[in-house]
Amino acid sequence: MTTLTQIHSKITWINKKPVQEVLRYLAIFLVAFILFGIILWLAGKNPIEAIYDTLVYTLGTPGGFSEVIVKMIPLLFTAIAVALPSRVGLINVGAEGQLYIGALTAASAALALPDLPAWALLPLMAGAGLLGGALWAFIPVWLRARGLVNETISTLLMNYIAPAIVSFFVYGPLRATGVASAPQTPDFSLSARLPAFFGTRIHLGLIIGLLILGIYWYVMKYTRWGLEMRAVGGNPQSARRNGIPISLYLILAMCIGGAIAGLAGMSEISGIHARLRPNFSPGFGYTGFLINWLAFGDPLGILLMSFIIAIITSGGDILQLSQGLPYAVLNILLAITLYVVLAKPSFFERKKA
Amino acid sequence: MSLLALLGVLSSAIYSGTSLLYTTLGEVIGERAGIVNLGLEGVMLISAASGFAITHITGNPYLGILAAMIAGGLTNMLFGYLVITRKANQLASGLATMFFGFGLSALIGASYVGAKIESLPRFLFPGLGYLPVQYTSQFKFDFLIYLVVPVALGVWFLLYRTRWGLGLRAVGENADTAYAAGRNPHLIRYITLFLAGMLAGLGAAHLSIVYTRTWKEFMTAGRGFIAVALVIFSKWHPLRAIAGALLFGGAVAFQLLLQASGVKVSPFLLDSIPYALTLLVLMAWGGTRKHSAPASLGRVYHGSE
Numbered sequence: 001m002t003t004l005t006q007i008h009s010k011i012t013w014i015n016k017k018p019v020q021e022v023l024r025y026l027a028i029f030l031v032a033f034i035l036f037g038i039i040l041w042l043a044g045k046n047p048i049e050a051i052y053d054t055l056v057y058t059l060g061t062p063g064g065f066s067e068v069i070v071k072m073i074p075l076l077f078t079a080i081a082v083a084l085p086s087r088v089g090l091i092n093v094g095a096e097g098q099l100y101i102g103a104l105t106a107a108s109a110a111l112a113l114p115d116l117p118a119w120a121l122l123p124l125m126a127g128a129g130l131l132g133g134a135l136w137a138f139i140p141v142w143l144r145a146r147g148l149v150n151e152t153i154s155t156l157l158m159n160y161i162a163p164a165i166v167s168f169f170v171y172g173p174l175r176a177t178g179v180a181s182a183p184q185t186p187d188f189s190l191s192a193r194l195p196a197f198f199g200t201r202i203h204l205g206l207i208i209g210l211l212i213l214g215i216y217w218y219v220m221k222y223t224r225w226g227l228e229m230r231a232v233g234g235n236p237q238s239a240r241r242n243g244i245p246i247s248l249y250l251i252l253a254m255c256i257g258g259a260i261a262g263l264a265g266m267s268e269i270s271g272i273h274a275r276l277r278p279n280f281s282p283g284f285g286y287t288g289f290l291i292n293w294l295a296f297g298d299p300l301g302i303l304l305m306s307f308i309i310a311i312i313t314s315g316g317d318i319l320q321l322s323q324g325l326p327y328a329v330l331n332i333l334l335a336i337t338l339y340v341v342l343a344k345p346s347f348f349e350r351k352k353a
Numbered sequence: 354m355s356l357l358a359l360l361g362v363l364s365s366a367i368y369s370g371t372s373l374l375y376t377t378l379g380e381v382i383g384e385r386a387g388i389v390n391l392g393l394e395g396v397m398l399i400s401a402a403s404g405f406a407i408t409h410i411t412g413n414p415y416l417g418i419l420a421a422m423i424a425g426g427l428t429n430m431l432f433g434y435l436v437i438t439r440k441a442n443q444l445a446s447g448l449a450t451m452f453f454g455f456g457l458s459a460l461i462g463a464s465y466v467g468a469k470i471e472s473l474p475r476f477l478f479p480g481l482g483y484l485p486v487q488y489t490s491q492f493k494f495d496f497l498i499y500l501v502v503p504v505a506l507g508v509w510f511l512l513y514r515t516r517w518g519l520g521l522r523a524v525g526e527n528a529d530t531a532y533a534a535g536r537n538p539h540l541i542r543y544i545t546l547f548l549a550g551m552l553a554g555l556g557a558a559h560l561s562i563v564y565t566r567t568w569k570e571f572m573t574a575g576r577g578f579i580a581v582a583l584v585i586f587s588k589w590h591p592l593r594a595i596a597g598a599l600l601f602g603g604a605v606a607f608q609l610l611l612q613a614s615g616v617k618v619s620p621f622l623l624d625s626i627p628y629a630l631t632l633l634v635l636m637a638w639g640g641t642r643k644h645s646a647p648a649s650l651g652r653v654y655h656g657s658e
Contacts (some may be wrong), residue, residue, distance in 0.1 A: 164625040331456030338449035342441035
């Protein structure tokens with residue numbers, strides 16, 4: 001559908017200096033915040049107050065800061081879930097759906113075997129989440145590898161199907177009995193919950209997410225697989241002539257990406273909700289897509305972007321409380337950030353490494 | 354299942370198919386000029402919200418429809434600036450526009466959630482006046498529904514029977530050649546995107562002002578993406594897009610039919626029928642579609658010096 005070679009030729013992060021990167025991201029956000037402030041001001045709100053409140057709450061209070069980290073955890077997963085397929089030139093917009101299916105399979109495991117000890121149940125749930133996400137990602141990539149349907153449109157359509165399937169189970173077979181009001185599954189047993197730290201809601205998912213990010217960095221930079229994946233993404237023709245199995249790489253990259261998104265679902269319901277609810281994700285998958293695009297798949301960028309976007313999404317709660325704006329208004333800020341990167345003004349242009 | 358219930362289902366299928374057909378027609382001309390707009394979902398949301406707001410403020414649905422069309426056109430200009438002038442990736446720019454639409458429509462619509470509006474008058478389908486009242490009420494449509502097939506014919510005429518349409522298709526096939534032949538690819542793409550945005554705005558206006566007569570966040574529920582999929586289904590042809598919209602309307606009708614007939618199926622699974630069906634149709638078409646897609650669809654035109 002599109003040529004991705006221009007984008008992939010830009011991927012120079014393998015040899016980038018971290019300081020430059022940090023400055024670049026800060027500059028992007030400065031511009032985005034100014035543009036967002038103008039829109040808020042046009043809507044008759046006080047932009048300085050809104051942004052000030054956001055920063056004070058998120059960076060100035062321990063409770064607020066820990067919530068930023070909590071919000072960052074699923075974004076780390078979903079950003080990698082998009083980044084990995086994008087290395088081979090696949091556009092995975094379906095992390096949202098993969099996350100839902102992963103949460104569903106993980107919840108099924110937790111509800112089916114509640115009496116297992118934590119050391120057995122948590123890995124089982126993680127495995128179920130990985131499998132669920134991978135299966136949901138397999139459908140679009142299989143269709144793509146067969147040359148039937150472009151993966152961008154199929155993953156988008158499937159994002160609408162996955163939450164419906166979750167709702168079907170939560171309102172139907174998995175619904176807690178006796179709880180008439182809220183449609184949700186029964187609470188998970190204690191052994192099905194990821195441990196949290198420091199008396200906050202920050203849970204083990206953070207460590208797992210950082211670990212996966214580290215593995216992603218290592219594989220892309222130091223292994224033959226990383227090199228071959230970049231070859232497939234950069235120039236499929238020459239990759240094929242060099243004997244790289246393209247279809248295999250496409251399918252594996254997408255399914256592993258989907259699996260990681262599924263793990264995001266598992267970590268959310270196990271670490272935060274302790275039950276499965278319908279529509280529990282406020283668009284983590286889409287936000288992850290955005291983060292990867294902003295970071296050009298750079299692991300350090302993904303880490304920084306997840307953190308900054310987590311601050312912004314926490315700001316959404318503030319906007320809702322103090323300015324009486326709907327939470328969704330936040331998407332404007334996310335969109336403007338992406339616009340700034342896509343429009344590539346010359347002073348954000350990456351210097352040739 | 355009475356005949357009356359069946360007609361009711363048919364009628365609501367026509368209502369839900371109309372907004373989709375307008376949007377799909379817009380995407381057909383956009384893609385014919387070589388631009389994939391995944392931001393249609395956002396464009397529709399902004400149009401639906403602003404059209405609804407203007408209708409509520411002025412009490413005049415026609416002004417609301419006009420506002421929705423202009424809002425759609427302008428949103429597409431923002432998208433156009435990225436993909437045409439700044440030469441950004443179309444898919445990513447489209448998704449950015451989708452986010453923008455999520456946010457801006459929520460901001461515009463915030464004070465109109467649950468508001469009531471005047472809608473368009475509805476006319477009986479000509480020649481059915483002799484039917485009993487309970488039947489004729491199923492055949493009353495607003496002018497946007499009557500206009501949708503003529504608009505599809507108009508788009509077809511524009512694309513295949515005018516010099517401008519020829520230039521547009523040439524840009525979509527090979528912008529460099531079109532430039533060499535004296536066309537201005539950038540200008541043509543901007544105009545096309547504005548037209549496409551107005552058509553998407555019309556579809557969105559029909560959804561919020563006429564069909565549901567309410568505003569709520571994310572009310573388009575993926576119709577923008579389904580429109581993109583239906584363009585592939587219709588093989589980039591405006592008249593086949595009518596069949597695509599009927600198919601979607603049929604899926605919605607089937608969904609309502611099952612509910613009306615009392616079959617116990619989860620409403621959530623029924624809701625996913627249109628998406629699943631769209632995906633299945635794309636699969637069935639997959640083998641052949643490459644021959645009809647505009648050759649430079651999604652490519653950046655870097656300009657000829």
